[in-house]
Amino acid sequence: MNSPSEQLLPGTRRALLHRIATAQSEGRAPSLVAAVQRQGQIVWSGSRSCVDGHAPDADTQFRIGSITKTFTAVLVLRLRDEGLLDLDDPLEKHLPGSGVGGITVHQLLGHSAGLGAESPAPWWERTPGTLRPELADVLGEQPRMHTPGHRHHYSNPGYTLLGALIEKVRGESWAEVLRSEILEPLGMHRTSLQPHAPHAGGWAVHPWADAMLPEPAEDLGLMAPAGQLWSTTGDLLRFAAFLVEGDDRVLCGASVEQMREPSAPTESGAWDSAYGLGVQCARNDGRTLFGHTGSLPGFLAALWFSVEDDVTAVVLTNTTSGPLIGDVAADLVKIVAEAEPRIPEPWRPLPEVDAELLALTGPWYWGTRANILRLTSDDGLELQPLRGSGRGARFTAQPDGTWTGLDGYYAGETLRVVRTGDGSVSHLDLGSFVFTREPYDPAAAIPGGVDEGGWRGLRA
Structure with a gap:
């Protein structure tokens, strides 16, 4: 049987090893482990260590910090999909007495609730959670710093509130809900709240010196939903595969796709990055990446995946600072995607063709702007400009015969096929x-009418 590393070309494998070796050496990390996944399979893994013979592997746990937030977000989306809450619900509806006013679940998920970035002193990441036994201890006397919904401002206490929300609605601890609703269904047996050997x-x-100091590993208490978890590259790649396609045992594909949509305005000038619902979004060398980074004293972690390239990379290290782990993971994705581009699936015709829909395809004009309407493989419609960039969208059918925009300029807008008295198509009405x-x-109902003289030349 071929080992995972033999699934990539030798040159690709060497480039991946060189990247993590450089990161560990120049970043002066005690150890570093990384893995790459494609088509749901681990195709490469590698590690480096300052101690010969003690390099970590895909089963070695590291603390993953804020990647924990993505797990918490999945649990909240599950509650939404079950109809137990709405993302636009104010938190007070489900968690009265939280003291944060009317901020919504959606704002908490996307870090736009205006809450502070950290809990009050002492530094919560290096002190036991028992110092913050109540939500008021996590939020402090003035939890809100910005107007809710107006900007992205990363907030660790915000995810503490989401953890409390999950516990309130489920009637169980966040840890137990996490175990039963994500970790067990996905087979993530090496992801846990406390470390387990190895x-x-x-x-x-x-x-400024090649010297090390042990960091404490505290139980974060109420702050656990923001950064408590320990995991491995193997488990995180399983989680990433779920974040790409969904898993009906946990969360459907449409909901994980929603997690990847930017949810709040970014900082001024920060157009290459955004935040979805528990998922970071980034543009790197023209490539769209999704995932999350994490850090706690003693540990750095990064998980990035490209849906288009079908490549995921995870990098974990046990140092408080040093290697730019997010950049390393992005580079691993880039190395594989560029050295061994994804081979597209064979083109196949539709199993059946609806004659009425087929008759709608082809050129349509908005004024004088040419557009093309196509049938898609999922029985939807797609409208795009004939040339260049412009307004376009995919559409899905509704029971009443209309179509709803799924993305782009026309997301949420209604497309109607307008017919004449004899049933023939007159025109399309889109918003x-x-x-x-x-x-x-001139035969269609053009707003403002069409000049009776018709098209003419300069001398007409």
Whole structure:
């Protein structure tokens, strides 16, 4: 049987090893482990260590910090899909007395609730959670710093509130809900709240000398939903595969896709990054990446995946600072995607073709702007400009015969096929815009009418 590393070309494997070796050496990390996945299979893994013969592997636990937030977000989306809450619900509806006003579940998920980034002193990541036994201890006297919904401001206490929300609605601890609703269904048996051997120890490396200092590994208490978990590259790759396609045992594909949609305005000038619902979104060298990074004293972690390239990378290390782990994981995705581009699936025709829908395909004109309407493989419609960039969208059918936009400029807008008295198609109505078979077709109901003289030349 071929080992995972033999599924990539030798040159690709060497480039991956060189990248993590450079990161561990130049970042002065005690140890570093990484793995790459494609088509749901681990195709490469590698590690480096400062101690010969003690390099970590895919089963070695590291603390993953804020990647924990993505797990918490999945649990909240499950509650939404079960009809137990709405993302636009104010938190007070389900968790009265929280003291944060009318901020919504959606704002908490996307870090736009205006809450502070950290809990009050002492530094929560290096002190036991018993110092913050109540939500008021986590939030402090002035939890809100910004107007809710107006900007993205990363908030660890915000995910503490989401953890409390999960416990309130489910009637069980966040840890138990996490275990039964995500970890067990996905087979993530090496992901846990506390470390289980084999696991790495957390270290701080002196910034100006090659010396190390052990870091404490505290139980974060109420802050656990923001950063408590320990995991492995193997388990995180399983989780990433779920975040790409969904799993009906946990969360459907449409809901995990929603998690990847930017949810709040970004900081001014930060157009290459955004935040979805518990998922970070980034543009890197023209490639769209999704995932999350994490850190706690003694540990750094990163998980990035490209849906388009079908490549996922996980990097874990046991140092407080040093390697730019997010960049390393992004580079691993890039190395594989560029060295061994994804081979597309064979083209196949539709199993059946609806004659009425087929008759709608082809060119349509919004005024004089040419667009093309196509049938998609999932029995939907797609409208795109004939040339260049512009307004476009995919559409899904509704029971009443209309179509709803799924993305782009027309997301949520209604597309109607308008027919004449004899049943023939007159035009398309899309959010009040009229699309006709000919530019400004005089036979269609063009707003403002069409000049009776018709098209003419300069001397007409």
